[in-house]
Amino acid sequence: MTYAELDTTSLPPExxxxxxCQVVEQGVAPTRITSAHASDFAGRAGSLPLGPVQMTTMAxxxxxxxxxxxxxxxxxxxxxxxxxxxxxxxxxxxxxxETCLTAGDLAMWTSSRPYRGQAMSGADVGxxxxxxxxxxxxxxxxxxxxxxxLLARRLPAxxxxxxxxxxxxxxxxxxxTVLDDGSSTRLGNTVLDLATGFLAQQIGxxxxxxxxxxxxxxxxxxxxxxxxNLADSRLTPDAIAAHHCISVRLLHxxxxxxxxxxxxxxxxxxxxxxxxxxxxxxxxxLPVYAIGVRWGLxxxxxxxxxxxxxxxxxPGNHREASRRGLSHPQDPHGA
Numbered sequence: 012m013t014y015a016e017l018d019t020t021s022l023p024p025e026x027x028x029x030x031x032c033q034v035v036e037q038g039v040a041p042t043r044i045t046s047a048h049a050s051d052f053a054g055r056a057g058s059l060p061l062g063p064v065q066m067t068t069m070a071x072x073x074x075x076x077x078x079x080x081x082x083x084x085x086x087x088x089x090x091x092x093x094x095x096x097x098x099x100x101x102x103x104x105x106x107x108x109e110t111c112l113t114a115g116d117l118a119m120w121t122s123s124r125p126y127r128g129q130a131m132s133g134a135d136v137g138x139x140x141x142x143x144x145x146x147x148x149x150x151x152x153x154x155x156x157x158x159x160x161l162l163a164r165r166l167p168a169x170x171x172x173x174x175x176x177x178x179x180x181x182x183x184x185x186x187x188t189v190l191d192d193g194s195s196t197r198l199g200n201t202v203l204d205l206a207t208g209f210l211a212q213q214i215g216x217x218x219x220x221x222x223x224x225x226x227x228x229x230x231x232x233x234x235x236x237x238x239x240n241l242a243d244s245r246l247t248p249d250a251i252a253a254h255h256c257i258s259v260r261l262l263h264x265x266x267x268x269x270x271x272x273x274x275x276x277x278x279x280x281x282x283x284x285x286x287x288x289x290x291x292x293x294x295x296x297l298p299v300y301a302i303g304v305r306w307g308l309x310x311x312x313x314x315x316x317x318x319x320x321x322x323x324x325x326p327g328n329h330r331e332a333s334r335r336g337l338s339h340p341q342d343p344h345g346a
Contacts, residue, residue, distance in 0.1 A: 061199030099139030
């Protein structure tokens, strides 16, 4: 089953809030929800199965939620609810912890313990929007008593593994409508690795992760570092290895099962950025060579040769074709 999204506006106003409460109960866990907007509730919820995990996207007005002990006893999916706030503000309380969250924050709570939440919308914080990753507790290979220390706390999402995880969740949500079952399952395994790696880092338990998970996390961190530093002409295998405290030999071994080397990946990504910039009207005033410099290709001659080798046309001719509205060249990798 692929992505499915429902919107309360397709229902009569008197049924919208009831439907929303049912969606939360079925997709997350039985929860008591109240809202000042219950008489005409405007909410949207999407569900995406990702192999071993499930993702839910939500947009909704201000509300309060409460999952008391009796509801936990009645039904418990045994999940960790790892949530990325995209808009609005939220207050979450579980056990003795509580925190206030705004757009860009990550937080987590569990279905297995009582919790309370308050979502706030408004002109100052925007509409409430979130991505929820439902992690089965049995798939998190970490001491759950230590993971419990992270519940209802603001978790770092603007740097390091948190930033990588947040970017991944947003990318998957953006592409949800075009993912087939096979792609969803593969992405689910990647998301699970990123999520467990992020949690392990937060509690200092990376040694508890399976070797294949640590391998995938390192590769993901390297990929992100490369994409973030393409504009730096000093981006080389040596620099990448040094940043991640590994040897250059290990770096090349990590890429051994891929279709391109580290250097080839850097070159391809730089050329893709140059191709897009050359076709961007707001950058037409920049000289062609400056586009290359913009992405770390500081030698005009080398940039021109590499571009022609990748796309069969010079950078200048590609820009001119773009101005005339002709089709743009594609690279061999289908970018």
